[in-house]
Amino acid sequence: xxxxxQIVTALVALIHIYIxxxxxxxxxxxxxxxxxxxxxxxxxxxxxxxNQGCYNGFLVAALVVGFAHPNTVVGSAFTVFGLCCVAVAxxxxxxxxxxxxxxxxxxxxxxxxxxxxxx
Numbered sequence: 001x002x003x004x005x006q007i008v009t010a011l012v013a014l015i016h017i018y019i020x021x022x023x024x025x026x027x028x029x030x031x032x033x034x035x036x037x038x039x040x041x042x043x044x045x046x047x048x049x050x051n052q053g054c055y056n057g058f059l060v061a062a063l064v065v066g067f068a069h070p071n072t073v074v075g076s077a078f079t080v081f082g083l084c085c086v087a088v089a090x091x092x093x094x095x096x097x098x099x100x101x102x103x104x105x106x107x108x109x110x111x112x113x114x115x116x117x118x119x
Contacts, residue, residue, distance in 0.1 A: 005115035006067070009079060012086055012108045013063040016056050019105075023053030059086050076116070083113045 022031035027049055032042045035049075059082055066079030090106030 002119035005112060005119050008108060008112040008115055009063060009083065012083065012112050013060050015108065016060045020053045020056045020060060023049045023056065079116060083109045
């Protein structure tokens with residue numbers, strides 16, 4: 001993977017680490033504010049957000065394995081899988097939750113995929 005593809009992929013992983021934190025350990029403080037939830041609404045959705053954070057953690061894990069795997073072919077497969085999952089989740093989130101998810105999540109993943117395949 002060339003350097004630019006690695007940088008953008010790392011950015012995608014960092015975005016998702018932040019999302020994991022917002023949906024889990026920071027949900028009651030920063031997460032609730034970022035997602036625009038009242039205290040009452042946050043109480044209702046907290047379990048679902050925590051579960052969603054867990055899934056976002058799996059996306060980060062796939063990208064980290066992509067970077068760390070000693071076999072570049074296997075690492076590349078993990079990277080492509082992780083980025084595809086991020087892109088699909090971002091499209092779904094953009095359609096069902098908030099359009100800005102397309103810019104925050106989907107666009108960086110698609111750019112990283114394009115750079116990865118161009119390398």
